[in-house]
Amino acid sequence: MRIGVTVFPGSNCDRDALYGVRQMGADAVELWHADADLKGVDAVIVPGGFSYGDYLRPGAIARFAKVMGPLEEFAKDGGPVLGVCNGFQVLTEAHLLPGALLRNTNMRFICDRVRVRVETVDTPWTAGCDPGEELTLPVAHNEGNFFADPETLSRLEEEGRVVLRYLENPNGSANDIAGVCNEGRNVVGIMPHPERVSDPALGSDEGLSILSSVLVGAGV
Secondary structure (H helix, E strand, O other), rough: OOEEEEOOOOOOOOHHHHHHHHOOEEEEEEEOOOOOOOOOOOEEEEEOOHHHOOOOOOOHHHHHHHOHHHHHHHHHHOOOOOEEEEHHHHHOOOOOOOOOOEOOOOOOOOEEEEEEEEOOOOOOOOOOOOOOOOEEEEEOOOOOEOOHHHHHHHHHHHHHOEEEEOOOOOOOOHEEEEEEEEOOEEEEOOOOOOHOOEEEOOOEEOHHHHHHHHHHHHHO
């Protein structure tokens, strides 16, 4: 399986994501922001960082990068897409995911490890997890506070589209939401960083539960 990782100016987790993809036994493909080409990949990860320096607001400029045109078409055609941290922000800006990521309620950058619970396994990025499985994953963000209007929040809960939920909310996210998926369930955005715990040498490989899930859906 070939998994693409987008690279924007300011990305700082693209190398980690490429490494994580290799750790799970897939072919890692770099997708440069200025190229409108997904290179025939089977899935895409939009990694964390500070795309375009977070100018205007996180993800607002990356959303218009050339690579986003084919990525949006890929997503709309049912292709598996995972946005991590800044990648989650990019996907909300592109309207591929609902809601928005606001400034943390404590008004500070948070860098820590948090406990999250897998709320649904009905996505390409959680298919290899157990329902209710708890994971410890790193977070590193200034704007990780998930916000949506009450109607959208109700719909996300009723449709089982909350993918990960914080057990101890670090940023004020509504309903303790750490990740959501789109209506088609193929596009997932999460604030925690599974790629940063993809090798025991990093202290844990729990993140592979998320990353390698896409192989389960593909029958690999």
